[in-house]
Amino acid sequence: MTQAHASGVDQAIRELGPWFHNLHLPGGMQTAPQHEFGDFPSFKWRQIAPHIPQDLHGLTVLDVGCNAGFYSFELARRGAQVTAIDIDPHYLAQARWAARQYGLEDRVSFHRMQAYDAATLPGSFDWVWLMGVLYHLRHPLLALDILRRKTRDRLVLQTMTMPGGEQMDTPRDLGLDQRDHLQSRGWPRMAFIEHRLAGDPTNWWAPDNACVLAMARSAGFDIERQLTHETWMCRATRPPDPFVQPELDAILGLPGRGIA
Numbered sequence: 001m002t003q004a005h006a007s008g009v010d011q012a013i014r015e016l017g018p019w020f021h022n023l024h025l026p027g028g029m030q031t032a033p034q035h036e037f038g039d040f041p042s043f044k045w046r047q048i049a050p051h052i053p054q055d056l057h058g059l060t061v062l063d064v065g066c067n068a069g070f071y072s073f074e075l076a077r078r079g080a081q082v083t084a085i086d087i088d089p090h091y092l093a094q095a096r097w098a099a100r101q102y103g104l105e106d107r108v109s110f111h112r113m114q115a116y117d118a119a120t121l122p123g124s125f126d127w128v129w130l131m132g133v134l135y136h137l138r139h140p141l142l143a144l145d146i147l148r149r150k151t152r153d154r155l156v157l158q159t160m161t162m163p164g165g166e167q168m169d170t171p172r173d174l175g176l177d178q179r180d181h182l183q184s185r186g187w188p189r190m191a192f193i194e195h196r197l198a199g200d201p202t203n204w205w206a207p208d209n210a211c212v213l214a215m216a217r218s219a220g221f222d223i224e225r226q227l228t229h230e231t232w233m234c235r236a237t238r239p240p241d242p243f244v245q246p247e248l249d250a251i252l253g254l255p256g257r258g259i260a
């Protein structure tokens with residue numbers, strides 16, 4: 001890399017900042033080398049990467065809440081065709097610029113969209129990537145229901161959780177007078193955050209592990225395995241709970257809601 005090119009890259013990094021993803025660019029520069037989490041999300045990717053096939057050629061991926069595109073780029077490097085969405089134009093500008101630095105513009109397309117807007121994307125995707133987004137959504141189950149419709153094979157799901165790793169097999173039914181069971185250790189729980197968590201007013205929910213998994217199952221995902229802390233590989237192997245479809249159709253304004 002020439003000195004002039006290096007200083008151009010350095011200037012672009014500064015102008016596009018602040019960065020949440022520390023991208024390692026060709027030539028060795030990094031976008032956020034002083035990140036408060038460390039080398040983020042590279043350290044997280046190193047834990048997940050061994051569970052992801054090396055060869056993703058022929059597969060499509062939807063990366064929801066892509067930020068500056070770190071995961072989109074890793075998956076594209078393995079051959080996937082990636083559609084990446086985020087609500088924040090600041091991060092999307094970073095992602096589009098970084099795609100050019102990596103020469104990956106043909107493999108990743110970035111779009112400004114709400115997670116729920118995935119419902120309007122044509123077709124479905126082999127893999128859906130939902131990392132660090134669920135707790136930012138006021139309607140997390142709605143997002144999972146929509147994304148189930150968009151997933152042909154796998155969902156990689158990461159979310160902030162609340163402490164408490166206990167899980168129980170919940171009964172198929174519970175009497176009204178048995179509601180004290182809802183307070184059992186391991187019953188799925190999700191705390192609502194009316195104000196802020198870590199200073200962020202969009203951190204709406206903190207589910208415990210049991211609740212993350214119960215919501216994913218209810219949306220029609222089987223939990224294949226836990227990949228690392230707060231991160232699971234799920235498979236779209238079965239239909240969602242039968243009550244999901246009419247409600248989702250109504251929310252999405254689709255015909256055939258089954259109400260005369």
Ligand SMILES: C[S@@+](CC[C@H](N)C(=O)[O-])C[C@H]1O[C@@H](n2cnc3c(N)ncnc32)[C@H](O)[C@@H]1O
Binds near residue numbers: 085115
């Ligand atoms: C904590 S970051 C996670 C980024 C990346 N997925 C990762 O795991 O490193 C959350 C990202 O989700 C985006 N986001 C938040 N709410 C969203 C929504 N309703 N629809 C789409 N993206 C959203 C934010 O702009 C941000 O880029």
